Amino acid sequence: MSRNYAGLSRERIILEALHIIAGRGLGGLSMRRLGDALEVEAMAIYHHFPLGKEQLFNAIAAYVASPAPSGTVPTEPGEEADEEADEESGEGTDGRVREEAEDTRPWDVRLTDWARAYRARLLEFSGALSLLVHRAPHTPSAEATRALMHRALSEAGLSGDDVERAADAVHSYCVGAVVHQVRHQDEEGAPGAAEAEARFDFGLRALLRGLSPHGG
Amino acid sequence: MSRNYAGLSRERIILEALHIIAGRGLGGLSMRRLGDALEVEAMAIYHHFPLGKEQLFNAIAAYVASPAPSGTVPTEPGEEADEEADEESGEGTDGRVREEAEDTRPWDVRLTDWARAYRARLLEFSGALSLLVHRAPHTPSAEATRALMHRALSEAGLSGDDVERAADAVHSYCVGAVVHQVRHQDEEGAPGAAEAEARFDFGLRALLRGLSPHGG
C-alpha cells in the first residue's frame, strides 16, 4: 500500500476518538480501532501522542472540558510546551484571553448562561465524562471561567474565601447534575431532555439564590 | 498445586478489587491481577461473576454507592435474582428496610447528615468514582435515600415535582463536589481535607437554603 500521507493531526485524532466513544463507549476505544477509523496504522497515532493512550485521554478531557470555538484543540498542561507555535485561529497569543465586549447583564444571568453552556458541552460528550473525574485540564477556557465566576460572585456580594467556595459549589453542581442525568438516563422513569433541563435550572436557581448574601 | 479451596466469595472479590483500585487506579485492575491478589487463578472469578468484568464493575459500583453496614454486599439489579437467599445479617428480608427509630431532628440537619456520609463514602473509594458515572445501582440503600430525601424535603415545605427536583439537586451537588475535589486534588494549590470539607458544607448550606421555600 506504499506511503500513506494521512494528514493526521492531534485534532483529527481527538475528534475521531470522540466519535468512537460516542458510538461504542469509552471501553470501545482502542488504538487499533482508532487507527482503522483514521485509515492509518495504529502506531501512527504515537507520532502525535508519543506518551500513548494516557496522553490521548488527557487531550480528550481538555477538549471536552473546554467550551472553546469548535475546531480549537487546547494543549495539555502536563507535557513540554516546546512545540512550534501551532496557533490556528489567532485567538490571542499574548497569554491573555482576548478582551471581549463587557457583559453588562446581572451576575446571576451571566452565571446561568455559563452553567447551561457548560452542561450542554458535557452532555454532548457524555461518553467521555468519566475521563474528567480524575483529570482537571488546565486550559485557557478554564482560566476564563475562573475570571468570569470571580467577577459574577463578587458582584453578588460575596468576598474573601466565600468567592472561591461559591465558585466551587457552582462548578460542582454543574458536573454533578450531568453525571446524575447520565447515570440515570437508561432507566425506566428517566426524565426526557426537556425535564432534565428544567431540573438543572431549578437546582441552579436554588443554589444561586442560596449563595447570594442578600437572599436573591 | 492440587485443589485450591480459596473460599472465594463475591464480597472478598469486591473488597480485593477495591484494594487494587485504591493502589493502582481503575486501569490497574485486571482479572489476572485480581486473581493473583486472591491467590487464585483469574478464571475462578468467573464462577462468581459469570458475566465477567462488566458485572464485577457493576457490583463494585453498587458497593461503593451503598453506605451500608460494612460487610454487606448488595445484589445487582441487571441480573437474575434466582440465587439462594444469601442474606447475611438479617437486615430485612421482607423487601422493606427495617424500621428504625424515627429521626426527629430538623429536615436540614438530617439532609446534611446524609450528604456528609455519602460524600465520605465516595471519597473513601474515590478510585472507583468513575464507575458511577454510567452506573446507577438499584440498591436498598438507594431506596432508603429516596425516602429520606422525600420526607425531609416535604418537611422543608416543598411539594409536587419540586420534591424530586430538589432531591436531584442535592444528589447532584454531592457527587459533583466529590468529583470536583478528586479532579483537583493533585494540583498545586489544592485545599487540604479540612478546607475541602468546609467548602462542601458551605455549598451544601447554600443549596439547602436556596431550596427551602421560606428562605432558610
Added chain:
DNA sequence: ACCTGAACACCGTTCAAGT
C-alpha cells in the same frame, strides 16, 4: 459447586525500518 489450565482473539507499546 468450585477451581484449574490451555487456548484464542485482542490489546498497548517498542523499535527498527521505510519514505
Added chain:
DNA sequence: ACCTGAACACCGTTCAAGT
C-alpha cells in the same frame, strides 16, 4: 517528519477438564 510492520507482554474470555 510521518507512517509502516513485526514483535512482545499483557489482557478478557471460552471451554473442557479436574475434584
